[in-house]
Amino acid sequence: MKTLFDKIWDAHTVSTVADGPTQLYIDRHFCHEVTSPQAFNGLRARGLNVLRPDRTTLTADHNTPTINQDQPVKDPISKNQLDTLSKNAKEFGLTLYALGHKKNGVVHIIGPENGYTQPGMTIVCGDSHTSTHGAFGSIAFGIGTSEVEMVLATQCILQSRPKTMRITFNGKLGKGVTAKDLALYMISKLTTGGATGYFVEYAGEAIRNMSMEERMTLCNLSIEMGARGGLIAPDETTFNYVKGREFAPKGEEWDKALAYWKTLKTDEGAKFDKELIFDAADIQPMITYGTNPGMGMGVNENIPTLEDIDEAGRISFQKSMDYMGFNPGENLEGKSIDYVFLGSCTNGRIEDFRAFTNFVKGKKKADNVTAWLVPGSWMVEQQIKDEGLYDILTAAGFELRQPGCSACLAMNDDKVPAGKYAVSTSNRNFEGRQGPGARTILAGPLVAAAAAVTGKITDPRTML
Amino acid sequence: MEKFQKLTSTYVPLPIENVDTDQIIPARFLKATTKEGFGDNLFADWRYEKDGSPKKDFVLNNPTYSGEILVAGKNFGSGSSREHAAWAIGGYGFRAVVSSFFADIFRNNALNNGILPVIVSADFLSEIFNSINKDPKATLTIDLESQTITNNATGKSESFEINPYKKECLLKGLDDIDYLLSKKDSIENYEKERTF
């Protein structure tokens, strides 16, 4: 009896080092401009080629501007990094979706939408949110640059086998509650280190009911509770999503793949190292109030007081309150905010834009809010236009920017100014993450939409 | 990779929990294409004022504290996979980080760069912080071979865990790529025999 994780892991084990890690074969490798240049330098220094060039795909996303992408990138250091990516792609014979390419976009968005991401695969990228791809029932996790070099050179990686955890969400999510809320709720219960050392399988009715986009949002955030990754057994929802995408198997290959994918589930009675069960009906629309993603609460709840925090953690908690400009015990509903960011590999997919647009339809953007709406990829952008969402957004006073990571990590010009509050659908509220001094409140697309039209922290359910 | 065997050094205390990789090295410094120079921007936003002058109250700017060991609160290195965090810590001159808990990817990245993450109990960690409060010149000894860390101010030792394979790599200064390159045949066999 095996868990889904065990099945995929064992199928990709090339060898096991005595008393040490597993040599794991990697099916799909993604690279972006920030964490790859030193790996390519390493290959050059050792005189090595890329072993299986067809298994690595490159995209430019972290550094890219979200306006005027047809013009040369202004920041010379960013430009150098982007040029280096292009140079490396050429020298090593790799596929690159560079700035301006119609398949360009955030790495964890373009993988699934082009059919690169498939059930049962091992997938890595020099980026912690690689866990996103676990939504398809694959083992997907972020790696460091030394490991990027390993995968380029050998298509393998050395990893110690993580422990397994299953988190079950019984029941249904309430109206106005999204996958992002479910994830923030879970992280607030587990804390940012609560799943460290584990690979998580998500199960239960609430997960089965999720679309692929929602599953990706959830798996994406697995890393924020320290997990190596999260995965969901593939089902009809998964197969329907993958079918027909450009790099998905076709014809006979599809039938063969599908037969295999259908075996990818945890056997009845298989043991996990840890099991947790939640009731989806308990979950409210969530926001974060602190400087790590574990500091989350229902949008109308109060921030914990100092007494609620254990002693060793009080210095960090107070530091985080000072940074955010909040008081312990405070309620944030009705608090004025300055920026709204819809985008990132967490919530930059078409469904997020649909949810946001439906909510703001017929309303107006609040005057005090600067809104950055950044599609995760050019394919998402095209869909926004094809489905008529663009016109609705424009009528409500919103503009669309060009795809990229943008304000998720503020490596480009999309920086929230010091002291300003941003309600952000991204994944990290660390100090300075959205710009030096920026104050990030993480939330789902509906809480973001409610904030964008009211200019305040608002429970979206009061406006549905 | 540089070897790590035994180290006795004064240490720098950072008693903050959940120090994430965006604090260790903020994203705007990740635009380099080499591994060098990150040490100057280690903890940049805690360390420097906007105009680039050092913030007086930050520990790295306090000449009282120095050494090759960083001691931090629990869950050190959470957040992104950026190996730049390990390069920044190594580039600054730290050879070991001591905490009661590390995030996974950071720990791997440190090990791949010859930096030893030492996991100690919460009690041992708070004693280390106490010792340096009393004497800024207190030292720690980390012996990888015997997997022990000693707080020389109190004479107390604790053993720490490390994967035997990683320990060998560190003691000998070998990295994973050397190992994987020696396994070329097994990779080709795997590809041939695979049925799915």
Ligand code: SF4
């Ligand atoms: S959108 Fe944000 S989290 Fe996702 S890959 Fe880009 S920077 Fe990383």
